[in-house]
Amino acid sequence: MHAVTVSAPGGPEVMSWSSVADPPAPGPGEVTLDVVATAVNRADLLQRQGLYPPPPGDSAIIGLECSGRVAAVGPEVSGFEIGAEVCALLGGGGYASRVNVPAGQLLPIPAGVDLVEAAGLPEVAATVYSTVFGIADLHDREVFCVHGGASGIGTFAIQAVRALRPEAVIATTAGTPAKLARVRELGADVAVSYRDADFVEVIRKATDGHGADVILDNMGAAYLPRNVSLLAVGGRLVVIGLQGGVKGELNLGALLNKRAVVHAASLRARPPAEKFKIVAGVRAEFWPAVERGAIRPVIDQVLPITEVAAAHRHVAGLGHVGKVILTIPR
Numbered sequence: 001m002h003a004v005t006v007s008a009p010g011g012p013e014v015m016s017w018s019s020v021a022d023p024p025a026p027g028p029g030e031v032t033l034d035v036v037a038t039a040v041n042r043a044d045l046l047q048r049q050g051l052y053p054p055p056p057g058d059s060a061i062i063g064l065e066c067s068g069r070v071a072a073v074g075p076e077v078s079g080f081e082i083g084a085e086v087c088a089l090l091g092g093g094g095y096a097s098r099v100n101v102p103a104g105q106l107l108p109i110p111a112g113v114d115l116v117e118a119a120g121l122p123e124v125a126a127t128v129y130s131t132v133f134g135i136a137d138l139h140d141r142e143v144f145c146v147h148g149g150a151s152g153i154g155t156f157a158i159q160a161v162r163a164l165r166p167e168a169v170i171a172t173t174a175g176t177p178a179k180l181a182r183v184r185e186l187g188a189d190v191a192v193s194y195r196d197a198d199f200v201e202v203i204r205k206a207t208d209g210h211g212a213d214v215i216l217d218n219m220g221a222a223y224l225p226r227n228v229s230l231l232a233v234g235g236r237l238v239v240i241g242l243q244g245g246v247k248g249e250l251n252l253g254a255l256l257n258k259r260a261v262v263h264a265a266s267l268r269a270r271p272p273a274e275k276f277k278i279v280a281g282v283r284a285e286f287w288p289a290v291e292r293g294a295i296r297p298v299i300d301q302v303l304p305i306t307e308v309a310a311a312h313r314h315v316a317g318l319g320h321v322g323k324v325i326l327t328i329p330r
Helices: 043-047 123-137 153-166 176-184 197-206 220-230 254-259 273-293 305-316
Strands: 001-007 013-018 030-040 064-074 084-091 098-102 107-108 143-146 169-174 190-193 213-217 231-239 263-265 299-304 322-325
Touching: 013 143, 013 305, 030 305, 043 305, 064 098, 064 123, 084 123, 084 273, 098 273, 107 273, 123 153, 123 213, 123 231, 123 273, 143 153, 143 197, 143 305, 153 169, 153 176, 153 273, 169 176, 176 190, 190 197, 197 231, 213 220, 220 231, 231 254, 299 305, 305 322
Parallel strands: 143 169, 143 213, 169 190, 213 231, 231 263, 299 322
Antiparallel strands: 001 013, 030 064, 030 098, 030 322, 064 084, 084 107
């Protein structure tokens, strides 16, 4: 098969589309997919730089999600036949022409979504389901804030909350007028330019001083004090990214006064049983909304895998809205 290989940790130029050994035959509970497309996640950029190695036992090839067709089925697998079109949450291996996947991490392609678009759904859907609707347990009529609203996770989170918690107030941050306009189109009630305004002040004013009940944060340390300030009484801050650093000052007194909670959450290293439960929840709760058109994949670009370096540069430059997809030649 072919896969993106990394010659040494470094910039986008260290990646190349190369011939590699085929994966082994699928084991118990596994299937082999012929990959049609994969998607670029910020974690991929970190792995390329040697900063985010895969969990033990997962493929060392970059790629946390893909879409494709079932090529082989291992023992103890039911519900997925050879030739079935699916998308998958991966611990690694998406930037390749073939990959083995636990059957519990497969999802059928939702009606109305094509096979290439579907490559950009599993990681964002599983992340949003496990954090906003799982850890944080967002209720209707609460205030939800997502930072980086034009990102893959942000665009999905806005739509998912609007679809499943229709009376929630949705606030988000973004960096350009075009991105602010796009997140409003997707369902955000409040869109704040993080370059030009204080998001705490703007969101507090828009919510009559209430603040945010749930915050989904990709920045980490840089936003920690302001996120805690923005939290409402009983608020839940879920940190899923560290683009703004790993060490910040936490005002425990503010948390005590608000009876608030700070969670740090990652998806990739969770044990299989937890991933299976999350994927089942995505299928049961999100897929009907996708199929009725309330949630749609937001795709910025579709590029061939041979242009993976350009895709990584584009994502690193923060110019994208939604997901960047890479197609696999057959």
